[in-house]
Amino acid sequence: MAPAPADAQVHAFLTHLATDRGASVYTQRNYRAALADFARWHQQDRDQPPAWDALQRDDFRAYLRCLGRGKLGRAAVQLRFSALRSFYKFLVRRGVMAAMPIRNLALPKLGKRLPQFLTAAQMTALLAAPRKEYESLRDHAETPPDETGFLRDAAMLETLYSCGLRVSELCGLTADDLDWDEQLVRVRGKGKKERQSPIGAPALEAVRLYWRKLASAPVGSQPVFRAQPDRPEPVYPRLVQARLKRYLAAAGLDPRLTPHKLRHSYATHLLDAGADLRSVQELLGHAHLATTQVYTHLTTERLKRAYDQAHPRAVIPGRDRRGGDTDAGQ
Secondary structure, three states, X not given: OOOOOOOHHHXXXXXXXXXXXXXXXXXXXXXXXXXXXXXXXXXXXXXXXXXXXXXXXXXXXXXXXXXXXXXXXXXXXXXXXXXXXXXXXXXXXXXXXXXOOOOOOOOOOOOOOOOOOOOHHXXXXXXXXXXXXXXXXXXXXXXXXXXXXXXXXXXXXXXXXXXXXXXHHXXXXXXXXXXXXXXXXXXXXXXXXXXXXXXXXXXXXXXXXXXXHOOOOOOOOOEOOEOOOOOOOEOOHHHHHHHHHHHHHXXXXXXXXXXXXXXXXXXXXXXXXXXXXXXXXXXXXXXXXXXXXHHHHHHHHHHHHHHHHHOOOOOOOOEOOOOOEOOOOO
């Protein structure tokens, strides 16, 4: 992790991110690193640290050109300028600046990438993987393995998929967040925003089975999922990723997929089954509908394929949907 810039304004901004905005540890880390990177560039290029309230748009254009010469990826460039924009918005709100000097810069556009997701059948195989692995080890090992970790992993996967959670939201769940009677979960999302998410009966049953294996079931503010059965610390993102990687491989799926892909799968499957976009937006905790709309591209492509395969007048024989020759290049 890059060290925090030794600057009072930057320090105040980073404190604001952590306390007032409730930004995730990843956002805090990335913004700290981005501002430190700009400060290093300014020191090397201008022989002095940046005076933030005196910088002009040409300074940021020069920085952008430097990033371009370094062949930095478009996403990395966007991230750095997102941090700078947020920082200057903070300075304007505090009255340090009258206007933002970073406006109207032509940044490299990000390519549109559709989110990866698992099919319903693949999700079923993944959710069954912890139980299958435990039973395989039990049947072939001289000493039966402890079932607790496998039950926890099964419950985590069920909950991630049942509620469409971010991994940080899963790690932050406490016993008080579960409403067993109403089958709801209180989720703390980005920016300290809370939402209520329905949770399916299979996920609740998986949590119940896991808790029965613990010496005492979690209560109050204790975490739903523990990193160790006999310790109160919650699971953490890298642990969840490692366990998911293990079960993806066991289920014959791509082990490079991240926990966030289960969230993509959740959204895609809801839309495929007829859920409206606004409802999915609320369930995911998206602030803007445009963020959710990326999933409609997935369902639209699926509908096009179904139409082409099923409708007798969908395409001209020997031609594809866009009028091209299906035999071209063969």
